[in-house]
Amino acid sequence: MRDRLDELGPDTEVVLVTFTTDDRAERYADAHRLPFPVLVDESRSVYRAYGLGRGSMARVWGVRAARRYVEILRRDGLAGLRRPTEDTLQLGGDFVVAPDGTIAYGFWGAGPDDRPTVDELIDAVGRTRS
Template sequence: MPCQEHVLAVRERLDEFGDAEIAVVTFTDPARLPSYVEHLGVPFPVVSDIDRLLYQALGVERGTRRQVWSLGTLRMYGSLLRSGRRLRRTHEDTQQLGADVVVAPDGTIAKLILPATPDARPGVDELLTALRDA
């Protein structure tokens, strides 16, 4: 599940992605998707993989508590709070790690990024480079 900062970074530079299609895959209950989309301000399609079949196929694992609540993650949440953002209680599996996937025009995976902690998501520049290289 992407953090709000990750979505905001992509959204701010959305025009640089050209005609690439961007989507978010989450394991959020489909009934909660509208609230999820509104909370994150996601400007692209969001689909639910409630059984986490795609997560499993890509090898996206659940993290340990140490991974999920790493120093970097705590700093990220501290930064959000200092900037005036409010944290919401989640109903999700907070230990499920995420991934970023760039799919080539032929449908193959051009780049799979499996961050070790929630705060280690790739920057927009890394995603754009992978997209250009696809």
């Protein structure tokens, strides 16, 4: 998304909402050079308002996650593993809010890697202008 912001067209904004602490969010935003606002929702009240709950252990810590950890172990050994400090079951999502304040598009992630493609989001943004 960061690399394709210009494809969203004029009069479009992007914000990222996270439930991590300010410090961690700032480090993340700096590391990834995010060019859009990062909003902090530690209480997750906005996550709940948008219907974003917690996933099941089986879904979040499933085969794909296990494969990823095996890859890390092979590459970096135990030193590569970091203990999660946040709620790893919290699910993410993506929304497009039209200029009239209504939801034009909503995607509720069902697992860690379940996100819409950037093309889907760009299409959804385009439809708010048609």
